[in-house]
Amino acid sequence: MTEIDGRAGKAARPKRADARRNERTLLDAAAAVFVTSGVEAPVRDIAAEAGVGTGTIYRHFPTRADLVVAVYRHQVEACAEAGPALLASSASPYAALGRWIDLFVDFLTTKHGLAAVMRSDKAGFEVLHAYFLDRLVPVCARLLDAAAEAGEVRPGTDAYGLMRGVGNLCIGADNDPRYDARRMVGLLIAGLLQPRST
Amino acid sequence: MTEIDGRAGKAARPKRADARRNERTLLDAAAAVFVTSGVEAPVRDIAAEAGVGTGTIYRHFPTRADLVVAVYRHQVEACAEAGPALLASSASPYAALGRWIDLFVDFLTTKHGLAAVMRSDKAGFEVLHAYFLDRLVPVCARLLDAAAEAGEVRPGTDAYGLMRGVGNLCIGADNDPRYDARRMVGLLIAGLLQPRST
DNA sequence: TGTCTAAGCGGAACGTCGTTCCTGTATGAT
DNA sequence: ATCATACAGGAACGACGTTCCGCTTAGACA
Numbered sequence: 001m002t003e004i005d006g007r008a009g010k011a012a013r014p015k016r017a018d019a020r021r022n023e024r025t026l027l028d029a030a031a032a033v034f035v036t037s038g039v040e041a042p043v044r045d046i047a048a049e050a051g052v053g054t055g056t057i058y059r060h061f062p063t064r065a066d067l068v069v070a071v072y073r074h075q076v077e078a079c080a081e082a083g084p085a086l087l088a089s090s091a092s093p094y095a096a097l098g099r100w101i102d103l104f105v106d107f108l109t110t111k112h113g114l115a116a117v118m119r120s121d122k123a124g125f126e127v128l129h130a131y132f133l134d135r136l137v138p139v140c141a142r143l144l145d146a147a148a149e150a151g152e153v154r155p156g157t158d159a160y161g162l163m164r165g166v167g168n169l170c171i172g173a174d175n176d177p178r179y180d181a182r183r184m185v186g187l188l189i190a191g192l193l194q195p196r197s198t
Numbered sequence: 199m200t201e202i203d204g205r206a207g208k209a210a211r212p213k214r215a216d217a218r219r220n221e222r223t224l225l226d227a228a229a230a231v232f233v234t235s236g237v238e239a240p241v242r243d244i245a246a247e248a249g250v251g252t253g254t255i256y257r258h259f260p261t262r263a264d265l266v267v268a269v270y271r272h273q274v275e276a277c278a279e280a281g282p283a284l285l286a287s288s289a290s291p292y293a294a295l296g297r298w299i300d301l302f303v304d305f306l307t308t309k310h311g312l313a314a315v316m317r318s319d320k321a322g323f324e325v326l327h328a329y330f331l332d333r334l335v336p337v338c339a340r341l342l343d344a345a346a347e348a349g350e351v352r353p354g355t356d357a358y359g360l361m362r363g364v365g366n367l368c369i370g371a372d373n374d375p376r377y378d379a380r381r382m383v384g385l386l387i388a389g390l391l392q393p394r395s396t
Numbered sequence: 397t398g399t400c401t402a403a404g405c406g407g408a409a410c411g412t413c414g415t416t417c418c419t420g421t422a423t424g425a426t
Numbered sequence: 427a428t429c430a431t432a433c434a435g436g437a438a439c440g441a442c443g444t445t446c447c448g449c450t451t452a453g454a455c456a
Contacts, residue, residue: 016403016452059442115316119370154423157385164374165382168366170433172317176362184363187355188382191389214423214432241414251435256415 018169022110023060025050030071038112039068065128068117072194076135084138093146094153099191100143101166105185108170137163153192162192221258223248228269236310237266263326265287266315272332277301281337291344292351298341298388299364305381306368314370333359351390360390 008177015023029050033041043064047054083100090096108115118129141159148155166185171183213221227248231239242260245252259265281298288294306313322388339357346353364383371379 018452019404021380022404040442044441047406054444055407055446056287056405061402064443119314124216157381158376161378161382164370165367165385167378168382169363171369172362172368178356178358179362179365180359183260183355184359184386187363187389188386189389190393191385191387195388216423217433221433240412241413245435252415253417253436254434257433365402 002072015072021062022050022052022056025054026060026067027071031092032068034068034071034111039114039117063127069115069128069131072111072114075107075130076132079107080135080139083143087143087146092152093143093150094193096139097143097147097153097192100139101185101189102182104163104166105170105182108167109173109181114169115167116168117170119171132167133160133163147192152194154194157192163186202374217258220248220250221252224250224255224258224265225269227275228265232266232269232309237312237315260276261325263323265328267329267369268314270309270312271329273305274330277305278333278337281341285341285344290350292391295338295341295345295351295390298337299383299387300380302361302364303368303380306365307371307379313365316365317362317369331358331361331367345390350392352392355390360386 026046030046033046033049035040037045043054046067047057050056057067061070079100082103083096086096086100087093090099109120117125118132137159144153144157144159144162147153148157150159154196165188169184170181172179203368224244228244231244231247235243241252241255244265245255248254255265259268280301283290283295284294284298288297306316315323316330335357337360341349342355342357342360345351346355363386367382367386368379370377
């Protein structure tokens, strides 16, 4: 495996201490600003919150999307790891799928505008998009396959589409009390069930 | 009712001929640019296509969203009017609902980025959002109520949420061949059906 | 401890966007 | 033909993401 901080290798030199400190500060500042102003908050605001210049942000994170990924990486990881666990502990694969999707919806709806930014094709957000999907689609596929093999859901649904659909349904879940994303996702998952007539 | 072009009243003076001509030109230019570059095309591009200055656009349409509304108004109108017709001609209310939703999905997915811009809370897009929903939600509610009274779908689903859900599912339907919005909407509508147990 | 090199920093600067504003022009009533 | 005024054009503004460059300073080596 590759060395974690470069101490083990001679080619990889460790980052300077102030750089490390700044990266941490930036992640914290970004997380704080995302909570108050949403994920689409201006880069300058994050820089101001962290007390650094905008250039510093771009030194550590090539683009805004990379910063977002870095901030939420461990939460995505946790969600991904919950998949197999739920499959093992739930009464049926379909129940596990439902609970796992709930977890994902929780994650998306508690971050202002995260869902909205995930589908965005704007400048370089493919990174974000790709990371989320690469990490979560396989987990979803596993659950989906299990439910299909158990005969609970109609076969032929691809996990990628389902994840995109659920993500889309969560867009605008905040800032519009009339729209209940969770209910809509519930309907979508219910629609997955094997229909009455063969 | 209010006079259509101001000729009937003396208080309302008719617009100048060149202004009328420019408004038409603008609508055509906008429609053309929306097809090639998507709904989020820069205002300057539309102005260039029409051969006018940017100021001229804002004279006729207070904001970008108003222009979008104007371009698609008659299509939205057609969709709205199709609702009652389908209800009358279909085998069941649920079938009518499904076909009407299909119409809506067709509309959204054939306009690049329209769905995406509909949920946007950015500067003044509430106009667009409001117009679409004000016009279509009642139609949807009518179909939904009919299907609920017929016992086909579970009660308690509100039309507003459903429309937002369908709209959201259509986001990014173009420019990503791996995502099939229509299938997802199909699942959502299937999830509306009365579940097996009471 | 002193020196020096390059990693790192801040923020000015650039290009793009939506929108506003001001000036000159051309319409159409008189 | 005259003229008030509705209108068009595009420069200008502020906000954004991103890039660039000159100064600062960490930290390896002597």
